[in-house]
Amino acid sequence: NAGVTQTPKFQVLKTGQSMTLQCAQDMNHNSMYWYRQDPGMGLRLIYYSASEGTTDKGEVPNGYNVSRLNKREFSLRLESAAPSQTSVYFCASSGSFNEKLFFGSGTQLSVL
C-alpha cells in the first residue's frame, strides 16, 4: 500500500523555467492538498481539492496552478519558477475535510 506518492523527489530549476509536481494517492480519498514548507517553519497550504473536479486557493497560491486530474491524482504546476519558490513541497490527502491527513514524502525544489 503506497499511500501518497510524489514525483520527483528532487528538482533544480532555473528562474523562469516551468515544471509540474505529480501526486497520486491509492486510498480512494476525496480531498487532496499541496503544501510548501520552508526551513524551520510549518506547512503552508498552496491549493486544495475537496473532491474530484474542484480546486480552491489556500494561503499562498500565487505563482502556482493545480489540476485535479482524477480522484487519484493532483498536480501542482509552477509556470515561471522564482527563487522564492525554493522549498519542500508536500502533497497530502484525506478521506474528507474532517479526517486525518496522509502526506507524501515531499519534493525538494531549488530555483536558481
Next chain:
Amino acid sequence: LAKTTQPISMDSYEGQEVNITCSHNNIATNDYITWYQQFPSQGPRFIIQGYKTKVTNEVASLFIPADRKSSTLSLPRVSLSDTAVYYCLVGAPDSNYQLIWGAGTKLIIKP
C-alpha cells in the same frame, strides 16, 4: 482561527516520558486538537486527536483540561526514534484546509 504556541525545542533521554504542551487560548467551541509528527525528509504523520479530557492510543496520550486553552501530548518511554518535530493544530471539524501549522516543537532524544 485559533493559533497555537509550543516550545521551539525540547530534549529528553531514552526511556523517559516526554510531555509537550501546546497553548491555544482562542480555541473555539467546536475546535478539535490534533498532533502530527514529522521526521526529517518526510511528510508529517498523524499521532492523535481529541476534544476534551484524555485520549490514548498505541503511541501517545493527549490531555486536555476543562477550559481547553492548552493541551499536552504525552509520549511514554521515548526512544531515539522519537526524535522529530511535533505539531499541535487546532481546527473545527471539516476544516483541514484551514489548519494553521506553526513551527512545531523539535524533540531530541538522547541515549
